[in-house]
Amino acid sequence: MSVATPYHDREAIFSFWPRHNETLLKRLESKDAWLSTKRGIEVSRVEDALEHEMTLNIGPQHPATHGVLRCVVKLDGERIEKCVLDIGYLHRGIEKLAESKTYQEFMPYTDRMDYLSPYANNVAWCMAVEKLANIEVPDRAQWIRMIMCELARISSHLLWLGVGLMDAGAVSVFLWTFQGREDLYNIFDEVSGARFTVSHSRIGGLATDLGPTAITMIKDFVTSYEEIIKGWQKLLNRNRIWIDRNKDVGVINKEEAIELGLTGPNLRGSGVPYDIRIFEPYLKYDEVDFTIPLREEGDCLARYHIRMEEMLESIKIINQCLDRLPEGPIRTDDAKKAYPSKDEVYYSMEGMIHDFMYTETGVTPPKGAVAYHAIESPKGELGFYLESDGTGCPWRARLNAPSFTNLQGLESMMEGHPVADIVVLIGSIDPVMGEADR
Amino acid sequence: MPETLPFHFTPVDEARADEKNVHEKASTNVADTIETLKKQFPGSITEVSVYAGEYTAFVKRDSLLQVCTALKETLGFVYLADLAGVDRFREDAPRYEVYYCMVNLETNKRLRLKVLVDEEDAVVPSLIGLFKAADWNERECYDMLGIRFEGHPDLRRMYMPEDFEYHPQRKEFPLLGIPGSLPLPPRTPEGELTMDPFAAAHSGSPAKSYQEPEGE
Numbered sequence: 089m090s091v092a093t094p095y096h097d098r099e100a101i102f103s104f105w106p107r108h109n110e111t112l113l114k115r116l117e118s119k120d121a122w123l124s125t126k127r128g129i130e131v132s133r134v135e136d137a138l139e140h141e142m143t144l145n146i147g148p149q150h151p152a153t154h155g156v157l158r159c160v161v162k163l164d165g166e167r168i169e170k171c172v173l174d175i176g177y178l179h180r181g182i183e184k185l186a187e188s189k190t191y192q193e194f195m196p197y198t199d200r201m202d203y204l205s206p207y208a209n210n211v212a213w214c215m216a217v218e219k220l221a222n223i224e225v226p227d228r229a230q231w232i233r234m235i236m237c238e239l240a241r242i243s244s245h246l247l248w249l250g251v252g253l254m255d256a257g258a259v260s261v262f263l264w265t266f267q268g269r270e271d272l273y274n275i276f277d278e279v280s281g282a283r284f285t286v287s288h289s290r291i292g293g294l295a296t297d298l299g300p301t302a303i304t305m306i307k308d309f310v311t312s313y314e315e316i317i318k319g320w321q322k323l324l325n326r327n328r329i330w331i332d333r334n335k336d337v338g339v340i341n342k343e344e345a346i347e348l349g350l351t352g353p354n355l356r357g358s359g360v361p362y363d364i365r366i367f368e369p370y371l372k373y374d375e376v377d378f379t380i381p382l383r384e385e386g387d388c389l390a391r392y393h394i395r396m397e398e399m400l401e402s403i404k405i406i407n408q409c410l411d412r413l414p415e416g417p418i419r420t421d422d423a424k425k426a427y428p429s430k431d432e433v434y435y436s437m438e439g440m441i442h443d444f445m446y447t448e449t450g451v452t453p454p455k456g457a458v459a460y461h462a463i464e465s466p467k468g469e470l471g472f473y474l475e476s477d478g479t480g481c482p483w484r485a486r487l488n489a490p491s492f493t494n495l496q497g498l499e500s501m502m503e504g505h506p507v508a509d510i511v512v513l514i515g516s517i518d519p520v521m522g523e524a525d526r
Numbered sequence: 527m528p529e530t531l532p533f534h535f536t537p538v539d540e541a542r543a544d545e546k547n548v549h550e551k552a553s554t555n556v557a558d559t560i561e562t563l564k565k566q567f568p569g570s571i572t573e574v575s576v577y578a579g580e581y582t583a584f585v586k587r588d589s590l591l592q593v594c595t596a597l598k599e600t601l602g603f604v605y606l607a608d609l610a611g612v613d614r615f616r617e618d619a620p621r622y623e624v625y626y627c628m629v630n631l632e633t634n635k636r637l638r639l640k641v642l643v644d645e646e647d648a649v650v651p652s653l654i655g656l657f658k659a660a661d662w663n664e665r666e667c668y669d670m671l672g673i674r675f676e677g678h679p680d681l682r683r684m685y686m687p688e689d690f691e692y693h694p695q696r697k698e699f700p701l702l703g704i705p706g707s708l709p710l711p712p713r714t715p716e717g718e719l720t721m722d723p724f725a726a727a728h729s730g731s732p733a734k735s736y737q738e739p740e741g742e
Contacts, residue, residue, distance in 0.1 A: 105687035176685030219549040349659025368553040488608040
């Protein structure tokens with residue numbers, strides 16, 4: 089009697105997409121090691137008599153991969169020789185979905201892209217549509233958007249810090265940073281009524297104004313967390329274990345970073361001062377005083393320092409925004425371009441009609457209009473390229489996701505590192521699969 | 527005599543030329559770069575369109591590599607920010623277009639190139655030799671629209687599994703998907719592969735995730 093054991097009977101190994109795995113493994117064999125070729129490192133291969141070589145499949149369900157990221161690596165002993173990333177396990181086709189939604193209807197989908205900083209995505213989408221349809225946004229709304237975007241940045245970096253440290257073996261920081269995220273959730277809850285997927289920004293402005301409670305909460309948060317973040321820096325900046333795990337790991341120099349198209353803190357960690365907030369200032373970023381942290385080393389430690397300093401810069405920006413927050417409307421007063429206020433809807437016939445019309449058709453940019461608008465999301469350049477055919481739905485909505493480009497760099501970055509560095513490298517790149525997989 | 531009230535109903539057909547976009551950025555004003563390109567490669571740029579202060583240069587497919595090499599090496603557009611395809615789905619023009627978003631980090635400029643691609647001959651030269659960043663974007667474009675990139679060493683699908691036979695972002699691909707095109711995991715450990723995730727929508731009966739007990 090023969091018993092089918094799952095590891096020895098090939099028939100018993102269940103596979104969904106045989107051709108997919110076949111091409112993936114073929115790629116692993118044939119892949120040119122881009123980084124080693126570039127740096128002139130000879131991959132000298134002696135006969136593998138001791139059978140040190142091994143193909144290891146990490147993910148898509150590995151907790152340290154920060155989502156459904158699948159890494160197929162070829163190992164020589166403990167060293168990664170080649171790495172192939174396989175993404176798409178969270179592919180929902182939101183670009184296709186956008187083509188059958190009105191511009192405002194698509195907003196909740198953006199929350200679910202980079203789900204660690206939903207507010208930044210909302211703002212990115214709104215600003216792209218506003219550029220496409222030429223909609224002016226009142227000043228107060230712009231300042232509030234800035235505050236909330238920076239809070240989203242802190243929220244995203246807090247998660248990166250906690251999870252990144254947990255990957256390196258320190259669990260307590262994870263709990264501390266999640267306390268911080270909890271405080272931020274409370275702020276988002278107070279502002280928008282939702283803790284996680286906020287959908288608070290609207291085309292042409294915001295859904296609701298900031299109340300006095302929300303402003304007090306934000307003030308409390310920024311005053312207390314400046315000290316707390318500095319405390320974490322004190323803990324980590326000279327921490328032997330943390331430095332040993334990160335220093336000279338995943339080094340990418342300036343030219344390579346540009347060629348690989350890295351964005352956000354990963355690009356700035358390699359010494360390229362490319363930050364959309366400075367490069368093409370949107371909202372009111374040209375009116376506030378802040379610096380963009382920059383490092384030359386290009387390793388995981390540099391990226392760590394950049395993100396920590398960015399959080400402090402964000403606090404600086406929020407403080408300036410709170411000081412300068414003007415009074416005024418929070419949505420543009422044009423029924424063809426933005427939702428009317430609820431007062432108008434409930435107490436006037438025109439308001440009701442406008443509300444219906446806006447939900448039904450929404451904003452209609454002119455036929456043939458194309459626009460690309462990018463913002464500096466916590467992960468990097470988050471851009472939307474929109475094409476209009478004159479109706480209320482976009483003809484083509486393209487999402488330029490920072491995590492996608494960063495993951496592309498990660499593939500090359502992993503070559504030559506021990507397998508234990510995989511989790512640290514993934515953590516330092518800070519990908520979000522919801523965004524990378526679209 | 528009552529005054530005739532202007533009533534602008536949607537959709538707006540064309541953009542009005544006199545309208546100034548409030549979100550216009552200085553970084554997208556690349557008229558001089560396009561002029562330089564036109565002088566350097568006469569005839570390669572067929573059309574330049576401007577909307578919201580953004581310049582789009584339509585480049586002939588044959589001269590794309592030349593233009594991009596010049597952009598990268600002499601004009602300083604070293605950073606490829608985005609690359610994607612668009613399904614135009616019109617009768618009067620080529621079916622697809624591929625757009626490239628390039629950034630000059632020194633002079634803070636952003637340039638958009640577009641290449642028109644015929645449906646019968648959907649092949650574009652790959653930029654992977656110039657920008658490593660084009661790798662995954664070109665794979666994605668191939669996956670979603672079926673545009674092939676000549677010279678790409680590894681043109682696999684990006685998101686969909688290799689066994690999938692359609693290109694989902696084409697306009698004719700239905701939003702609900704095509705029944706039976708993608709096998710999904712069985713609902714029970716011993717069950718069959720599920721061939722249609724939206725069976726009910728396609729007038730079939732959906733697979734159940736549990737075994738109903740035998741009749742009582």
